[in-house]
Amino acid sequence: METNAVRYSSPALAEKIAQNYGSTVRKVQVTMVGADDVSKLIAKVEKARANAHTKPMKLD
Amino acid sequence: MSRLAPATAINVVATDRPFSSFAFTEAHFAGTAPIRRIFSLGRGHGARTLVIEDVPAAVAVEDENTELTELNPDYRMGGLKRISFWKEPFSDSERITSLGDDHCLGYAILKRDLIPSRGVDRWHVFEAVFVQNSHEHNYCPAGYRFPFRAGGKEFTVRGCLYAQQNNLNKACAQVALRSLCATYLGDADLTYRRINDLASGGDPNFNPANGLDSVKIAKVLDGLGIPFFDLNYLADPTLQRDFPYQKLVYSGIETGCGSLLAFKLSGPSAPAEGHIIPCFGHTFNEDAWGPHADVMYFTVGAQIAYVPSRAWTSSFIVHDDNLGANLCIPQSFVKDENAGYAVELLPKGYSYSGALAEIVASDYFYSLLPAVFNTGRGNLWVNRLIHYVTDQRLILRCVPITVNGYLEYLGKAEDWEHEKENPQSLEDLTALKPEKLWMIEVSVPEVFSTNKRKLGEILLDAENPLSDQVDGTSFVLARFPECYVFFDSISSTGQPSFLTSPSNFKSHLPLLTR
Numbered sequence: 001m002e003t004n005a006v007r008y009s010s011p012a013l014a015e016k017i018a019q020n021y022g023s024t025v026r027k028v029q030v031t032m033v034g035a036d037d038v039s040k041l042i043a044k045v046e047k048a049r050a051n052a053h054t055k056p057m058k059l060d
Numbered sequence: 061m062s063r064l065a066p067a068t069a070i071n072v073v074a075t076d077r078p079f080s081s082f083a084f085t086e087a088h089f090a091g092t093a094p095i096r097r098i099f100s101l102g103r104g105h106g107a108r109t110l111v112i113e114d115v116p117a118a119v120a121v122e123d124e125n126t127e128l129t130e131l132n133p134d135y136r137m138g139g140l141k142r143i144s145f146w147k148e149p150f151s152d153s154e155r156i157t158s159l160g161d162d163h164c165l166g167y168a169i170l171k172r173d174l175i176p177s178r179g180v181d182r183w184h185v186f187e188a189v190f191v192q193n194s195h196e197h198n199y200c201p202a203g204y205r206f207p208f209r210a211g212g213k214e215f216t217v218r219g220c221l222y223a224q225q226n227n228l229n230k231a232c233a234q235v236a237l238r239s240l241c242a243t244y245l246g247d248a249d250l251t252y253r254r255i256n257d258l259a260s261g262g263d264p265n266f267n268p269a270n271g272l273d274s275v276k277i278a279k280v281l282d283g284l285g286i287p288f289f290d291l292n293y294l295a296d297p298t299l300q301r302d303f304p305y306q307k308l309v310y311s312g313i314e315t316g317c318g319s320l321l322a323f324k325l326s327g328p329s330a331p332a333e334g335h336i337i338p339c340f341g342h343t344f345n346e347d348a349w350g351p352h353a354d355v356m357y358f359t360v361g362a363q364i365a366y367v368p369s370r371a372w373t374s375s376f377i378v379h380d381d382n383l384g385a386n387l388c389i390p391q392s393f394v395k396d397e398n399a400g401y402a403v404e405l406l407p408k409g410y411s412y413s414g415a416l417a418e419i420v421a422s423d424y425f426y427s428l429l430p431a432v433f434n435t436g437r438g439n440l441w442v443n444r445l446i447h448y449v450t451d452q453r454l455i456l457r458c459v460p461i462t463v464n465g466y467l468e469y470l471g472k473a474e475d476w477e478h479e480k481e482n483p484q485s486l487e488d489l490t491a492l493k494p495e496k497l498w499m500i501e502v503s504v505p506e507v508f509s510t511n512k513r514k515l516g517e518i519l520l521d522a523e524n525p526l527s528d529q530v531d532g533t534s535f536v537l538a539r540f541p542e543c544y545v546f547f548d549s550i551s552s553t554g555q556p557s558f559l560t561s562p563s564n565f566k567s568h569l570p571l572l573t574r
Contacts, residue, residue, distance in 0.1 A: 005533045006524045007547060008493060010559075014546040016488045017561035025559040027548060030431045032556070034423040035530045037361025041302055041419060042528045045291070048299050052292035053275050057400040059322055060231040060271025060333045 061249050062121045062140060062169050063187075063208040067113035070153050070211060075107050089141075089170055089183040094224045097384025098168045101190045102145035105165040109146040111156065111210045116140070121171065121186060123251040127229050128173065131269075135228075138172035138181065144210040145190075156211035164215050166190030167208045173226055185224040187238075187248065188385055189217050192341065192377075200341030200377055201574060202318035204246045220318065220340040221248060222385035229256065231271030232336050235381045237280055240318045240338040244286060244405055258283035271333060274322065274401045287406040289413035294400045303415070305399040306391050307358070309339050310370040311414040312404035315460050316574065321378075322401035323394045334400050341377030343388065346509040348372045351455075364422050369457035369501075372509055407460045409496045412526040418458040421500035421518045423530045425454055428538060432545060432560055441541045441567050445515050448504045455508045459572050460522065461499045463492045469572060475541075476513075476567040485544075485563070489537075496522045497536060501571055513568040516540035532556035541566055 014025045073079070081099035085091045102110070117125050117140055128135040145165040148155075168188035174181050189208075192200040205218040221242045223235040230238075230252050242250045252268070259276040260266035272280070274292055281288045291308060293299050305321065312319030322336040348371065350356040356371035375388035404413055429449050433442050448454050461469070467489055470481050503514040519536040527533040531554055538545035538558075542565070548557040 005527050005529065006521060007532050007534075007550070008521065008536050009532075009548060010491075010537075010546040011548055013488060013491050014544070014548075014559040014561045017485050017544055017563075020482050020484045020488070021562040023562050025546075025561055027557055027559055028428075028431050029551070029555055029557045030427050032423055032427045032530050034360055034364040034426060037363065038420060038423045038530045039528045041360055042416065042526060045299070045303055045416065046528070048291060048296040049289075052290065052295050055292065055295040056273035056275040057292060057294050057322055058271065058273045058333045059233040059277075059336045059401075060331075 061119040062115045062117060062142060063167070063206070063248060064214065065115045065118045065209065067115050067142065067209075067211070069114040071112045072151055072153050073110040073112060074149060074151060075103070075110055076149065092183065094185045094381065094384045095170065095183060098143075098185060098188055098190075100384075101386060102165055105145070105191065105194070106147055107145040107165050108149040111144045111146065111153070113142045113210070114140065115142045115169075119249045120251045121169070123253050124229060127253050127256070131229060132175045132178065134177045135173070135175050138174040139183075140172070141170045142208070143168050143170060144208065153211050157213050159213070159215070161215050161217065164217050166217055166219065167210070173228060175228070180228070182226075184226050185222065188222045189219040190222070190386055191217060191219055193386060197343045197345055198341060198377060199344055201313060201316040202240070202243060202340035204243045206248050220338065220379065222379045224381045227269055229268045231269065232381055233272035233277060234268065236320055236336045236338045237277065239379055240320060240340070240405065241281070241284055241286060243340065244317055245284065255280050277320070277403065281403070281405075287408065287410055288403050289406060289416075290401065290403040292401050297397075300396045300399060304396070305394070305402040306370060307368065307415045308402045308404045308413065309376060310342065310368070310373065310391075311418070311458060313339055313342050313376065314458065315405070315407055315414055317405035317407055319405065320403040321394065321399070324398045324400055326395070326398055335382070336401070337378045337380050339376045339378045342370070342373045342391075343375045343377070344372050345374050346372060348374065348509070351505065351509070360419055360422060364426055365452040366422050366454045366456050368418065369455060369508070407496070410460060410522045411524060412522070414458040414460065414498055416526055417498035417520050417522065418456050418500055420526065420530055420534065421458070421498075421520060422454070422456060424518050424535065424538065425449070425456070425502055428545060428558065429540070432540070432543065432558070439541045439566060441515055444504060445502070445540065453505065455503045455505065457501045457503070457571065459499050459501070461497050461572065463490070463495050463497065466492075466497065466499065466519065473565070473569045475565045475569055479564055479566055482564050492519075492536060494521050494523045494536075498522045499572065503568070503571070507568055508571070511568070512571045514571050515568050539563060539565070
């Protein structure tokens with residue numbers, strides 16, 4: 001499940017930078033090698049944070 | 061504030077031999093460990109003179125006295141001393157006006173609490189600020205330049221405020237919070253009453269002498285408007301395996317905001333309650349063994365392993381209110397099973413942990429680099445970078461930065477061959493959004509530790525909450541030798557595409573420093 005997706009697509013900016021060198025942009029499709037593992041870890045951390053109050057640590 | 065109040069009496073004491081800090085603190089302040097540590101810091105920094113002043117209770121001290129009187133009707137303050145430590149030898153208080161901030165090593169406010177009905181008569185360090193230790197391996201990003209008065213003149217000293225508990229209206233949790241929050245906010249007038257009011261939430265049974273729990277600590281940070289990221293390892297002990305407390309503590313230190321670390325004490329007489337300390341600096345040992353010996357890897361699943369920059373850290377620099385200020389604690393000294401709760405303070409406007417940003421960026425590095433440089437690897441540094449991708453030995457370091465800060469950095473930077481970036485590209489990059497970013501720097505062994513330089517970085521949006529997907533979300537920009545990478549689009553199957561443009565930088569650039 002995707003949550004809070006904010007993406008910053010910048011084709012015009014990429015093109016401007018390329019033009020500074022008399023060049024053009026190159027498009028590359030990427031397979032994210034660790035996406036599932038990273039997503040699981042983020043989800044686990046967020047779940048732990050949501051449940052943190054169930055066992056507060058006492059400090060004095 | 062008593063830091064700045066005019067003194068009612070002043071005494072100048074030379075600390076050259078045969079002056080004994082032990083004898084002095086025993087004679088005047090009952091010689092507790094934190095007070096001895098203050099004098100030890102002065103001695104260690106080469107203090108030649110003490111200026112000892114009687115000062116009135118004001119602001120935070122005065123407020124504490126009111127709170128203590130409410131809790132203990134026969135409370136009274138038995139003394140309040142402001143002690144400053146100076147490099148210069150002098151014996152006449154008139155000389156103070158000719159001194160500057162550079163002559164000062166630190167100051168301390170020592171307070172004596174008296175409650176006859178409870179047999180309480182003790183001195184403690186209400187607050188102290190000392191310059192960081194001069195060891196070349198010490199870095200203390202989390203600090204603030206606190207003003208104080210000596211004689212008739214105001215001075216400032218940069219450090220992380222130290223405070224000691226008194227077991228009356230403040231325990232380790234309150235003093236750790238005041239230490240870090242006063243430093244973060246640049247507000248030494250932050251009172252214990254404010255901390256306790258935020259923690260209690262109006263609970264009439266709340267007793268500040270009993271300390272706080274982790275939920276109350278979060279309430280205080282929320283109430284002070286300080287963004288933070290916390291993990292409770294007691295509630296989920298498996299977190300330590302996937303997200304060790306050291307990662308979170310280090311991230312808070314690197315941002316310059318600081319961290320809190322709570323741990324259980326061990327041994328047969330260990331109390332049920334834990335102890336918490338503020339962490340504000342770290343050592344950086346460029347000849348560290350760990351990163352070379354493959355024992356400092358951080359792994360995410362089967363595909364990602366990298367060396368975090370904290371692998372070169374031997375110790376965190378902390379205060380322990382029971383023991384004293386500016387102490388080094390080995391980063392793994394607190395055993396995993398004893399780590400209970402850790403808090404990473406975040407810069408204003410940041411919505412998630414730098415440690416999480418580093419993990420997300422690791423996937424971008426290991427996915428982008430082989431794809432972007434799958435052909436035409438003419439650049440030697442790119443070839444070396446790809447080699448370390450294959451070996452899963454990339455070194456990552458996460459720091460906060462703004463777009464303006466990034467462009468200022470790029471504008472000043474030179475690669476190893478003294479090449480600078482195209483000025484028009486720098487102008488064009490001012491269109492980058494959002495303003496607040498996590499910058500995850502990537503480097504390789506030796507270039508990182510010896511030269512303190514890097515081969516590129518990824519910028520992630522730090523303002524919006526982190527998505528649990530890694531598909532171009534949060535990605536703002538990447539830069540590698542001769543190459544910028546921009547996000548383009550995502551396919552219907554969820555595969556992201558990126559666009560590459562040239563950069564004038566052909567080799568490594570300096571790491572970001574403050």
